[in-house]
Amino acid sequence: MNPNLPSTNVNYYRSALKRFLAFFISFLACLALNAQTIQKGIVIDAKSRQPLQGATVSVVGQPELSSVSDAAGAFQIRTNESLSTINVSYIGYKTMAYEVQPGKPLVAALQGDMVNLRDVVLSQGIGQQKFNSLAKVDLDLRPVKTTQELMRIVPGLFVAQHAGGGKAEQIFLRGFDCDHGTDIAVSVDGMPVNMVSHAHGQGYADAHFVIPETIKNIDYGTGPYYAQQGNLNTAGYVGFSTYDNISNNLIQVEAGRFNTIRLLTLADLLKKNKDRQSAYIAAEANYSDGPTINPQNFNRVNIFAKYNQAISNNTRLSLSVSGFKSKWDASGQIPERAVNNGTIDRFGSIDPSEGGNTERYNANLLITANLSNGYTLTNQLYYTRNIFNLYSNFTFFLNDPVNGDEINQGEKRHLVGYTSKLARQRFYTNTMVSTQYGIGFRYDATKNSFLSNVVKRRFLNYIKSGDINEGNFYAYVQKQLSLGKFLLDGGLRIDHLNFNYHDRLSSIQSPGRSRTIVSPKLNIQYTVDPTFQLYVKTGKGFHSNDSRVVVANRGKEILPAAYGADLGINLKPIKQVFINIAAYYLYLEQEFIYVGDEGIVEPGGKTRRYGLDVIARWQFTNALFANANLNLSKGRSIGEPKGADYIPLAPDLTSTGGIYYKKKTGLNGGLSYRFIKDRPANEDNSIIAKGYFILDGAINYTRPKYEVGLAFENLLNEKWNEAQFATQSRLLNEPASVDELNFTPGTPLFFRAKLAIFF
Template sequence: MAKCYTTFFILLSLLFTGALKAQNVINGQVWLAPNEPAEGALVTVKDAGYSCMTDRGGNFKLVTPSASATLIITHIGYVPAEYTATAQGDNKVSLAKGVYQLEDVILSSDINYKYFHTISKVDLNIRPVRSSQELLRTVPGLFIAQHAGGGKAEQIFLRGFDIDHGTDVQVSVDGLPVNMVSHGHGQGYADLHFLIPELVKTIDYGKGPYYTEHGNLNTAGYVSFQTIDQLENNRFQVEGGQFNHLRALAMVNILPKENAKRSAFVASEFMHFDGPFQSGQNFNRFNLFGKYIEHISTNTKLTFLASAFSSKWDASGQVPQRAIDQKIIDRFGAIDNTEGGITGRYNASVQLSSFLKNGNSIESQLYYSRYYFQLYSNFTFFLRDSINGDQIKQSDERDIIGFNTKYHIPFTIGNTKLKTTVGASIRYDKTYDTELSYTRQRSFLEHAKLGDITESNAAIFIDQKIQYNQWLVNIGSRLDYLHFNYLDKLSANADAPQNKSIVSPKINVQYTFNKKFQAFVKAGKGFHSNDTRVVVANQGRQILPPAYGADLGFNFHPNKKLVLNAAVWYLFLQQEFVYVGDEGIIEPSGRSRRVGLDLSGRYQMTKYLFADANINIAGARLIDEEKGEDKIPLAPTFTSTGGITYANKTGWNGSIRYRYIKDRAANETNTVIAKGYSLLDGIINYTHRKYEVGLAVENVLNASWNEAQFDTESRLMNEPSAISELHFTPGTPFFAKIKLAIML
């Protein structure tokens, strides 16, 4: 009997060895430029039907029955290439730039598949954006509003959230966190104005708390910007327009773009804008950005970037409707025209990406940011102080240092592909004299809050992707540990430091029926931390209230010209204690529930003519409040964006775009309504190889609309008592600007 078993195992070993010999592994790399690897390129064995997608380093791995194979390589926006690869060869393929076509968008179950990343790249290339605000608007369903002179971070709306300035959406640029935790103006404050829009290469985004790489503040979703590695051309551009708009831009390659080993460029931007207000905004912004890339070897890349940003502005603030009705001011007037502020940020980052011979890869980043912020606001006018007025000053100055690392391990078991990612991160914030004080025309009166904040966030996560035939399953979890400390400089009694941990499991399941239809379901837990001042004041209660979400949806590519996406979703927040920076108080809001529907479509009418539309429906309620008093103020219920774009790379090109938001409740009882609006914007350019001229018009139909809106209790000078009503920042009327760009 023992001999039988021995013979059986010998035969099994021979069969297994023979099977291994019958399989050949073809490895290779795909490049989009001399030093830019092609992430997400589709590599298909010709006439065989099996394929894979490249990873972040442009690497691919195919198991084939023969030692050589003819490959077809495609990537959206590039000319398809045919290449004969061998198992022992140095298989490197460079793709030539082509025309962006929707037929190149693929639905795949590959472990490197990133559908939303691809769609964002389509959007960026068929309708280039010219401001950081427009960058955010490329995310379907995301609305923004500005209400403090142009220099303040935008108010964000997404998936039934008034996210304020970033409390429930995580924003990053090249791995640098944009959100400021425990900020002097509001939790998660995300000022994106340090990003020069022409430098953005891709926008990766996801809605809901389903992604293990993204931790704190990722409840409604995340938005990650990636800048270009090299300029196609040197560019010098000037813009001018109404309301004293002026913008100058310079982007210059320091090293020749043909250099395959290293690249370097710098870009600088200056902008001035007064706006339509009677008291000019005097908004000035300066940006400087530099990036250097060194390919230490074929599979090892070092990236260093640095940036500097400064901005200052005046503001007219939010005005009460009654002041306009009584003709005290007009829509573009001011009750207090001494509002405004200054802000700045300096960033430095070094990243090392290594793609090992065994297919594994590791990415690590060390970053540092120096940040400052001062804001003067007056929301209630003479409610608190009938003599000096209610102007306040908020300030935030801090150092941020952080480290991120991820290790990717792809492997195969039979017909199943797997990719394990383990990662860790740490972020440390230290603020100096974070302040809320009372002022009069920017002159100090007295402190309301003053102290130093120290907040640390350490995290580890594991993410497992499993691809079997048409199935792609993504299971993961992350552990976050946060430490909070606050030194209150106005109190002799020190609150004890607090710390807390939270585990956030996630699961995403996707089934690709064929090249035309793909269904998915997502579920996960996320969180947003509360402000350190809240955490220590409440002795650690409800430090990290969790959020639980689920999505069910599909991606549909019925033909070469049409791409559709739809999802129904649910999100539950257990509890929130929010630090209201304008008043220096803690405001609990209880449990909340949101449900909704997202619909998106892209249609290519001709080679260069594209149409797109997004529809987003949401219902938001406070669970612990009585019916009729359970509205979530300013939560959007219906939004839609879209447009038509003619995307010819040379000659005439342009777009006409709309955005719409429906009326919504401005308070819990729905007795004050934030007014909806519908706007139309247009761009037309003439592009030549050496130059470009263009005209951009915002609010083409000159609609009268309210941008930021709030139900606020205020008191005007000489009013006998306070009145609670709608306060708003008037939206910009018809606004035209022209540009001239020279490319060298």
């Protein structure tokens, strides 16, 4: 210090320096606080007062600052200053702007509006959620009446029905013939649809207990990249979610060709205080003779009820119950030679005694609590009772030239499961960390899962009969870090499965088997700007083998793994256009082929697939939309000679799309198409499953109190094969068997009219 300065000046400068340092430190602290301003809130439907999951929350002028509301509608978002404005948007709702109010939770009550593609946003904080938004757009534009149509909402997913509309559809996705669910996990409100070690196929996923009008959104993903998804999630997963409540009562009548009729009703049971409690019930009845010469006599009855209650300000309860019963006759698969030589008509039958009946009853309880430490805890308990009975004849007189080869498959199953999820979002400096922990189990107890020989539905003898007990215990952790323009998503899942089978036809029993598998996941997303996004997905998944095969094979090949990777881009060149392009690779340690008439799961060996998926959505005007999906895939068996390494029925080129005109009132309608290319039906490509192009259409006139409409399927009246298989069969009095294409005919031109009344 300068000794020539007076002491009073020294004290003055010292005091001034202290004040300056205090001010500077306070200024920096304010900057830090401003940089770390956290706005919390909840997004709800203004009319129903129910939370909206998947709403996008973003800071105006700073698209890199964004968040997504969770299952309880809650969100947290970081802003750079306390005077920021945030936008809250959700598909089918008006976008709202709110001023940030630090320390005061925001309640964003959104008003319903027309669907708009501008609400599908690209930002660093939003990953898989954008595809859920696309599904909501598609679902709003294409109101569906069957579970087949629901499944077709998923880009790249094809379905085929080949038992008179009564059993689960055959599913195709990403170069997989998933059979009835072997390589795709399906759920409704978090409750599994798939039935492991089922009498008719591994992962059997019969979703016909779903009433389409109760579905508010469809969550889907391709590949084994998601920690929340476990067994059977190799090609992908589909998760349906139902409305928590409804705004209007509905009575609807539909009638169409082939003596088709459908009755539907939805009733709102609690109209007041919907932010505290709500309840509704839905019911439908269906009947159709179908296009076949022998009437299908198909009938199905569904009922669904859901109740929601706010137990406290931080805890919500949701309880749903449903019941489903179906019965039908089927004309079955028919051989090409029988049609070509005039033995039967294309819509005829070799064995008209096929068909069956099935029932499913569900109870699903969820309790969601927002804890004081910022965590959200969700506990779910579900129970299913399933009854299944099916008569089929694939080979006619190949094995038994006297009685024929008709078989009967059946089972009665109890399924119980529990899942607990703990989730939280936190900010560390400029990094948002989303964490989710999960544990759970499912237990399947099946009594008398059987396969028997029958003649015209009359029992002859058992081929297989036994009791199956299978348990799946699992735990997972998922971490998502938002780092500037990067979004890092990592997960680890552990599954432990127990398999037990009691053979009723044998005095010697094999011991149960168990196995554990660990499945890591890592996904990285980079947002260049609001119009361009890159991502890489990697992960390991698995599908389990049938318990009967596991026990018989002494635990070998229990849990073959699937290893996959995606490289993709998301584009929004303009606000009304969204494009996704993804290249993928998938290696499967063991392909499973279910041979129903033999009662076995046949190993298909190692396989690999690679391909390209393209998703495109356009909005030309406020009311005119178009979409297109293109899916290319090449799949081959590993270790087989070239030319004999085809994967039977694996699609290599599919496309779906359409154009739609949608307004709240007045005329609405659209045209949609689906295309699948010819593909190999057997390993050496000597038998071809024929491709097809189908065009559907619909037109409706909507008013606030009613709606009338007309829907068409197969407008061009194409002759097409729905389900197709390379099958060795023998007809009555044929000297030898023939290996050729067997198929079920696709529906010809079909139309139905509807009248809906809202009140």
